[in-house]
Amino acid sequence: MRYSALSLLLNGFRGNKDWAPAWRHPEPKSHYDVIIVGGGGHGLAAAYYLAKEFGIKNVAVLEKNYIGSGNVGRNTTIIRSNYLLEGNNPFYELALKLWEGLEQDFNFNAMISQRGILNLFHSDAQRDAYTRRGNAMRLHGVDADLLDREAVRKMLPFLDYDNARFPIQGGLAQRRGGTVRHDAVAWGYARGADMRGVDIIQNCEVTGIRRENGKVTGVETAKGFIGCTKLGLAAAGNSSRVAEMAGLKLPMESHVLQAFVSEGLKPFIDGVVTFGAGHFYVSQSDKGGLVFGGDLDGYNSYAQRGNLATVEHVVEAGKAMIPGLSRVRLLRSWGGIMDMSMDGSPIIDRTPVENLYLNAGWCYGGFKATPASGLCFAHLLAKDAPHDTTRQMRLDRFERGYLIDEKGQGSQPNLH
Numbered sequence: 001m002r003y004s005a006l007s008l009l010l011n012g013f014r015g016n017k018d019w020a021p022a023w024r025h026p027e028p029k030s031h032y033d034v035i036i037v038g039g040g041g042h043g044l045a046a047a048y049y050l051a052k053e054f055g056i057k058n059v060a061v062l063e064k065n066y067i068g069s070g071n072v073g074r075n076t077t078i079i080r081s082n083y084l085l086e087g088n089n090p091f092y093e094l095a096l097k098l099w100e101g102l103e104q105d106f107n108f109n110a111m112i113s114q115r116g117i118l119n120l121f122h123s124d125a126q127r128d129a130y131t132r133r134g135n136a137m138r139l140h141g142v143d144a145d146l147l148d149r150e151a152v153r154k155m156l157p158f159l160d161y162d163n164a165r166f167p168i169q170g171g172l173a174q175r176r177g178g179t180v181r182h183d184a185v186a187w188g189y190a191r192g193a194d195m196r197g198v199d200i201i202q203n204c205e206v207t208g209i210r211r212e213n214g215k216v217t218g219v220e221t222a223k224g225f226i227g228c229t230k231l232g233l234a235a236a237g238n239s240s241r242v243a244e245m246a247g248l249k250l251p252m253e254s255h256v257l258q259a260f261v262s263e264g265l266k267p268f269i270d271g272v273v274t275f276g277a278g279h280f281y282v283s284q285s286d287k288g289g290l291v292f293g294g295d296l297d298g299y300n301s302y303a304q305r306g307n308l309a310t311v312e313h314v315v316e317a318g319k320a321m322i323p324g325l326s327r328v329r330l331l332r333s334w335g336g337i338m339d340m341s342m343d344g345s346p347i348i349d350r351t352p353v354e355n356l357y358l359n360a361g362w363c364y365g366g367f368k369a370t371p372a373s374g375l376c377f378a379h380l381l382a383k384d385a386p387h388d389t390t391r392q393m394r395l396d397r398f399e400r401g402y403l404i405d406e407k408g409q410g411s412q413p414n415l416h
Helices: 005-013 041-054 089-100 102-106 124-139 147-153 182-197 236-244 308-321 323-327 370-383
Strands: 031-038 059-062 116-123 145-148 170-175 197-199 205-213 217-219 223-234 250-262 274-275 280-284 289-300 330-343 346-351 356-360
Touching: 005 041, 005 059, 031 041, 031 217, 041 059, 041 182, 041 223, 041 370, 059 223, 089 102, 089 370, 102 182, 116 147, 116 323, 124 170, 145 147, 147 170, 147 197, 182 197, 182 370, 223 236, 223 370, 236 250, 236 356, 250 308, 274 308, 280 308, 289 308, 289 346, 308 323, 308 330, 346 370, 356 370
Parallel strands: 031 059, 031 223, 059 197, 116 274, 223 356
Antiparallel strands: 116 170, 145 170, 205 217, 217 223, 250 289, 250 330, 274 280, 280 289, 346 356
């Protein structure tokens, strides 16, 4: 069923009894051309583009839980392409362009809101760094505006401009950035892939990867063995665990990243704002809650929950930027498992194991990358060649010394 104003009207007259399920619940076949491990945004997007763009429809997405239970449903919903380096900027701009047409493409309301993103700076050195970043963005055809203190004050009068430690001097704005309803992204891609013949198999945990003569031939799962010609891993924070089943040790660590939401408030933040003197980012949801986050919890973990010390740390940074947050009640917090690569940038590449392909190491950039990640991973699976925008996202770059060190922090995952 294609969603439209007419279908909404007609089903309203019929008591909303004729809506078809968004996707099927099939039993797995014995063999697929491609199996993708991980039913999050990246895995579902890859399956969608495999079917839509490359005509490969004998595809299965295996999810150990339910669709939307992982990081795609546990993030702060921000999209942007304000990156500096050649290895990242064109890729994330491709993602943003795909976001801009996504709802029409897969016929689902993802609530894409290009409300803009503003990165604050608090010193001359930060201003110079953002000037460089903005110029790099413009050289790639990406929108960027450097704002002075008064321009920022006009946009966001409630910030603490006279903070003795962190005076706000201005900000770098990307007007096309914004937010997207994260659950709807998962549902839209799942529905779109299913409509094109992809099997989405939930509650089907992968317990082993079978190899014969060095080649991957299929996976052992909670529903038995399923054969495949190619196997793609898009398991987010569990990428290392799954890759280990094929004897592959990945250059990454798994960390918890917490996200938070406040009680509902009247609208006062109409975009996304980030604090330059600490790691804090905030936007306001359509329901009125402030959605915000900050640093990792700082230790390796596979738990989807965090610690109270990090809650205090993140909220402190938020109050330094917006003093009025001290009067707001925190409603809840949750955690996602981040697969942190050594340089803070992703990996989309073939692995040394034949027929095994990897999509991992997304760090903080996973959700905003979803459409481009899916398209580029589908390109790799279909053509055995990297997409033009992911040629630097190779697995062996750590061995060769060609890091994509966006933050300039070096090869230490917890710093990215």
